[in-house]
Amino acid sequence: MDIRTFIRKDLRDMVNYQVQPVRGIKMDANESPFPMSRELRGEIAKWIQEEETLRFYPDTDCVELRRTIAETSGLSADQVLCGVGSDQIIDFLMKTFLEEGDTILVPEPSFSMYALSAKINHGKAVAFDLNAEDFSYPIDTILQLCRERKPKILFLCTPNNPTGSPLERCELERILEGVSCIVALDEAYGEFSGQNDLDLIETYPNLVSLRTFSKAFGLAGLRVGYALGSREMIQALDTVKAPYNLSTIAQITAAKVLRRPEYKEHIAWILRERDRMYEQLRQLEGKQGFYCYPSSANYFFMRSNVENLGALLLERGLLVRAYTGSLKSYIRASITTQEGNDLFLASLWEILEGIES
Known part of the structure; x- marks a missing residue:
């Protein structure tokens, strides 16, 4: 067979x-060049030695981790959704919004998982080339493609992987003003850019920020990602999230890392x-x-x-x-x-x- x-x-x-x-x-x-500190490893080891709840399923709603992320992001906990790396958040977006044959727009070159995830979820990716001289975003081209192709989701990666080029705030605002689709802002490397556009979520409920603990926080081995968005956006993505998707140890460790300097x-x-x-x-x-x-x-x-x-x-x-x-x-x-x-x-x-x- x-x-x-x-x-x-x-x-x-x-x-x-x-x-x-x-x-x-x-x-x-x-990945980060920094291993987890000896002190934090000791805290986690002690917690595992004394903890008796690992025989139970993890907190399906990641309450403590979401609360910690919200505190550091200036948002509320119901504006946070956790996943197994930002890859799973990308998959949530496809599952939530794509119907068979729907289109997403993606930069080229950029993270290949956007197109792969779209295909797995019965969608199709249309790529737009970044400007050849410096890999900056071609804003006019993006707006024109959005009018012509009417995508369900527009993916923007900033700083872009692999080029390291940023999308400036004024460019993002121009895009948000000119499109009528979901705008997924992949900020896996956002901590290194010094740019913070989270306040735009209050004005644009179609904007969702994708983030991860794999890069700046040095937890690639635990696969912790999250989405930040409007309450309506997070509620929509939560409908396709499988229960117990993030392990207890991953949740506890990520929250501890975020609280430390x-x-x-x-x-x-x-x-x-x-x-x-x-x-x-x-x-x-x-x-x-x-x-x-x-x-x-x-x-x-x-x-x-x-x-x-x-x-x-x-x-x-x-x-x-x-x-x-x-x-x-x-x-x-x-x-x-x-x-x-x-x-x-x-x-x-x-x-x-x-x-x-």
Whole structure:
């Protein structure tokens, strides 16, 4: 019996999101370079030793975590919905709003899960290209496509993954004023940009912010994401949420991390390191066509004429995100420990100068 004959016809040739095997110093997934503090690990270990409720299902409504997120976001708890990473929140959006054949608009290049999730949920993604020179958002094009294609959901990623380019507040407001669809603002890296547009939720109930504990908070292994939006938006998304979707340990740990000051210190260090690295990366511009784009996130998007640059860096123990197809000349590298960052910079110098000589 061929199981493939039972698969939905539109999914038989689909390739799901691909993850690289872990090798060397990880600079491929934009994770935090900071492990959880010893003190916090001790708190969680003590809680597990004394806690007797893990035999029960977790709090299906994530009450304490939502309350903590709300306090730090300036919103109310009923404006927060928690999920297994922001990926699950993306899926909630598709399940809630898409009917068969409905369209979403997505930036290109950007996070591939928007289009994949739409397809899985019987929708289709229409991509618009970011401006070629700096990967900024083409606002006029977006507004025109929204008028022509009438999408159910418009996805905007800021800072954009993988380019690190931001969507400015004035641009977001212009889009919100000009569209009549759901606007999903993916702010997975928002903590690194210093921009806060959450007050717009009160004016635009169709706006929803997607966030995560995987990047700035260093909890990628626990898969905690959340949505911030109007009460009507969150109530709508809650209708498709499965019960008990987020584990007790994930809820408790995320709430504890959010209450502690370390994460702000970690963000400040990453921003300083980002500035230091960018100044050095700029000195490489022009060598083998190398160019590093300015970043508002915790990673750099770089272009060069060295087609196997990712493989050459891996030979030196550095795992970066190397792209194929129309992005084959590009790599993306996360800011990691200072030791890893220094090795990355030295390796780039060695590779680019070695080829030139």
